[in-house]
Amino acid sequence: MAANASQQAERSPVERRSAVSEMPDELRADVRMLGESLGRVIAENGGPDLLADVERLRKAVIAARRRELSVDEVAAMVAEWPIDRAVEVARAFTCYFHLVNLAEEHYRIRILRSRDTGEAPLPESLAQAVKELKNELGDGELARVIAELEFRPVLTAHPTEARRRAVATAIQRISAQLAEYNAPDRGSYERQEAHRRMLEEIDLLWRTAQLRHTKLDPLDEVRTAMAAFDETLFRTVPRIYRALDSALAEDGGRRAPQARAYIRYGSWIGGDRDGNPNVTARVTREAVLIQAEHVLTALENATTRIGRTLTLWADISRPGKALREALAAAQDDHPELASELATRSPQEPHRQWLLFVAARIAATRRRDLDLAYRSPDDLLDDLRLCQASMVEAGAVRQAYGEIQHLIWQVETFGFHLAELEVRQHSQVHATALAEIRAGATSERTEEVLATIRMIAWIQERFGVRACSRYVVSFTRSADDIAAVYELAEHALGGRAPVLDVVPLFESGEDLANSAAVLTGMLALPAVQKRLDASGRRLEVMLGYSDSAKELGPAAATLKLYDAQAELAAWAAANDIRLTLFHGRGGALGRGGGPAGRAVLAQAPGSVAGRFKVTEQGEVIFARYGHPAIALRHIEQVTNAVLLASTPSVESRAADAAARYRLLAERVATASERAYRSLTEAPGFPEWFGLVSPLEELGSLRLGSRPARRGLGAPRSLDDLRAIPWVFSWAQTRVNLPGWYGLGSGLLAATDPQPAADGGPDEAVPGPGLEELRRAYREWPLFASLIDNAEMSLAKTDRQIAARYLALGGRSDFAEQVLAEYDLTRELVLAVTGHAWLLESRRVLSRAVQLRDPYVDALSHLQLRALAALRAEGDLSDHDRGRLETLLLLSVNGVAAGLQNTG
Missing domain, CATH: 1.20.1440.90 (Phosphoenolpyruvate/pyruvate domain)
Structure with a gap:
């Protein structure tokens, strides 16, 4: 079935050109004006030769997209430049992406405002949700739903x-001048002054x-x-x-x-x-x-x-x-x-x-x-x-x-702004208790006790609302919850703070055992006391990142859904008001994607008017960087939370889940098998480190948290945190965590399956492509899985990805990844009925395709640096330092171009 995948991939440049040609005039004008302004700044600061090199690379990657040049020819051109010139060119494309993102943000805001005419409720708005709930529930039941509504975004x-941050604030100043420049009531002098100020700020961005x-x-x-x-x-x-x-x-x-x-x-x-x-x-x-x-x-x-x-x-x-x-x-x-x-x-x-x-x-x-x-x-x-x-x-x-x-x-x-939540690994608590019982405490154990005492101080100063939740990662049993309460007694005795200890279930096995762990928690006196005081409220956190890294996107999606459904049933049986805390990342490989659709894809009964979710890294500024976009984001999430809690939506979702359950299991099983066959193969972690900038990410100084558990190169995926895992694959233009294994899963649902005894004459027919299409239309969970994979595939570039994969010296791994890409792309298009990726989401498709050639430019620069750093042979300290600078600049720029990192 994957035989024509390569031919389909060959047709994509035409589709990309047609989508870009649909760019609205207002957006095109802003992109052109900002691009020309940046070009002027580059020429003023680096000379016309630098601008000429930037333009030469820009035209070359566009030609390569049209198959007028090969990627090898583009790579040869990049290789001719001195390293310092390559660094300057990388800076230029990175700055360009910041400006394109800004132009698109302004266009999005204009569209939001133009659609809000007041004549009818906007789709996914609060007004639309209230209208639908009034029609279905009536005023009395609507009032109850509103009274119980909760949205808890958690910044991480x-x-x-x-x-x-200096770059982000420079972009905000440019944004203010762009808004002034485009304001409809401004005169010619005011527009001229706004443009002058914009050039001043773009010049400062270049110098930053x-x-x-x-x-x-x-x-x-x-x-x-x-x-x-x-x-x-x-x-x-x-x-x-x-x-x-x-x-x-x-x-x-x-x-x-x-x-x-x-x-x-x-x-x-x-x-x-x-x-x-x-x-x-x-x-x-x-x-x-x-x-x-x-x-x-x-x-x-x-x-x-x-x-x-x-x-x-x-x-x-x-x-x-x-x-x-x-x-x-x-x-x-x-x-x-x-x-x-x-x-x-x-x-x-x-x-x-x-x-x-x-x-x-x-x-x-x-x-x-x-x-x-x-x-x-x-x-x-x-x-x-x-x-x-x-x-x-x-x-x-x-x-x-x-x-x-x-x-x-x-x-x-309140007076605290946001409730500060504490999170610590269950093993740290177990070690601390063992040391306390043995009468010899280490510095880390003293720090655990100091943290609990600090929670008490915060509560005394700002109230219990300011800090009472204590998240225990890698919760395996109720003992992991009891350990925190026991440590609180050791820290402060009878003056221990109010604690709501939240179990975090991350691995596939832990998700499957989550309800059993909660049953054990109910037997704990400290938990019973908190349930009595809180109106039998209990919070449980589900980890999307590590489950996806372990199982692959399709199997993790189903495993998380099953856990939600089981926990919702458990809560109903035990008279618990359960809040599920979704530990979703910004990237698709970590549970990311449109938040409203994610809410509607939850298991029936698991939302119940309450939604708590992490808002991570670049997502914070993408969603909350501008008041109009923040307003829209919160409206969309609230709309989804309200609708997901209605009997009609829950009933339709439950019926679809029952109807397509066996289909989903078949997809998930085959998908996980394909995913593990790659990620658990001997030598895979080492190969991953060679084909991606994983080893260099620590030098980018993204945050205060280490990129991996332990020291040295990762020996297995368990050593590697989910964020650099996703970040690195995005840089390689493979985006593997967002789609790998899904193609094999979809294929398994269309092909005949062997019977339990393996006899060839007893094969069970697959449900076929038509049933997959029906599931996509009728089941929000399955639609969300396919749509997110489609988005991730759209940000993948097969030709450039192949160049990265070749750096590892394992053609078997490279061929396996590319074959799964071809299969997944073909079957996702077959299920959605789309002629090309993101055909039904023109705005997103345009955004991806507008950036593609310019991301290509940075990818070629990054490949040059990565290949030189990975090659055997001596490099001078100067050359190594400049190559690392080139690599990290390109990483920064690709992240800006793809608009997601980890």
Whole structure:
């Protein structure tokens, strides 16, 4: 069936050209203008010869895509350049990708705004979800669903953001000028000035080092993540709630809101110490303090801003009795401050009160205990006091306007911004307990105890919400959960902090045993106590990265689905309100992909209005880097969470799962067999290290966390973390973790299968291609698996991948990978009915195909460096250093071009 795969691959350049030709005029204009601006900067700084070389490579890779040049000819051209010239060319293409990404982001924002006409709900919006739920459930049941709705995104510091922060901020400044340049109401001088400023910033981007020269420490990662809060999240959250409230009922400006604050951010940044010795108790303490500084500053500024606008004259808007009494108490307790505010705002009691509240928030930030708030609840009481007074005075629009936004922000972020979660490996806890019982504790065990004491300190300072979840990776039994509670007793005795210990199931075997482990957890007194206190709430984390690395994408997808279904049934049988925490990566090989589709593909009953997920690395800035995109992302996820919890969607998914269960098992079994036959073959880890930049990734200084467990080259995949595994395959243009084995799995579902006794006359017919197509149309899980594989295949380039695979000196491995690629590509197209990859997703297809030639250019530069570094023979220290610089620059640029790393 795979016989015509090569011919199909030969037709792809025509398809790529046709898709690129469909680029919208606005996007084409921005890409051209930014590209020309970069070309001007390159010529000014590096001379016309450098620009000419960049153009020569650009035209060559485009010609190679059209089969007008061979990849060998392109490689020969790149090999002619001195290393320093190759480095400069790599810098040029990397900068270009940053600008193309920016242009596409701006175009996406324009499209989102143009579609939101108000005439009908946008697809995947809150308004659409509420409309569908009203029709299916009625108002009463809808109110219950909204009351139980939860979305918990958890920011993680997994090292997948390849850009330096200085580069990211330079791009943001260019973005601001591009928005100014394209603003429809700007005159010619204003556009000219915006273009001048844009050139200035592009010039600065060119002069900015693309590579980090020092390794990030965990607090650097905390501060980097704070940029998303400062610039986007704080302002976006109330807009989300307002959109939900408007969908629920009309005239939101003159009534109490029906929407509640349902988003709670979490963070592993500064708390995740599994395999990262750089995260200590001191780091965790500093991380919480940094978060608190940012959120308290934001609340203070917002309260001051709103307070200054509340010029409600007492004669027209008489304050309520409770507010008058509160102002009198403030005069007694803080006479100087209260008098100053009264003098500045005479006869404006609501303004006086809110400015007094702002002063108290500032005191909380400064730790001025005489004036500070003790908790966010106290602040909420004061804000609601002001709101109630304005309602009583008839100023309902002011009461339910900006004040309500501020209330929602406090409810969402508190004084801690995001709940800091601690994660540690189960074996660390077991070793610590053994040492404590033996009476001899190591430095690492002391650090475990110090971490628990730090959790207690955080809770005392900021409340239990600030830090109570303790994730145990590689949970194998209830004993792994009990160990954390026992360690807490050793650390603090009766003063142990409130802990919700969360098991993390990652391997295929652990996922299969997860329900049995939870049953054992129910017998633990500490768990019973927490269930009683929390309304029988329990959280379980599922690891997508390691399961996919172990089993391959198809088998891992089914294994995770089965675990979700079993855990949902277990929770129902044990009267548990279960929240599944999805440890998904940004890349497709780690459970990534469109978040809304991922929610709808979950097992029926496993969502139940609650969704918790990791937001990792480059995904944080892709989804939360701009308010309009953040708003859309959160809307899409919420829409999916609401719809996934409805009886109709659950019923359709359950019926499809039952109907195609045997089919999925056949696909998964054959897929895992094919995947393991490659990844578990003798010599495979060593070969992988040769054909990819795996060994050099540590020099890229992506994050504070080591790339692998232990020292030296990986002896097996178990030694290698999932992130560099996926990152490295993306660099080789193979993207193997996102699709490998699926082709063999789909083929097994179409071919006759031997009977159990292996007799040739008893073969069982395969279900056939038509059933696979029906499963793709009817079962969200299967559709998600195929769509994600299709996306990963679209980012694969067979010709360039073959050049990387040849570096390892194992033609058997290379041929096996390419044969599986051909088979998978052909069968994915057959199942979807597409003539080419991503045919039905034109926007994504255009984005991939627009970048392809330019990623090719960087791949050729990277191949030159990688081949030279892998070749036998001596290199001078200078040449080796320059080759490594070229390699890492190309890694950085390919990551920007593909828009995903790990």
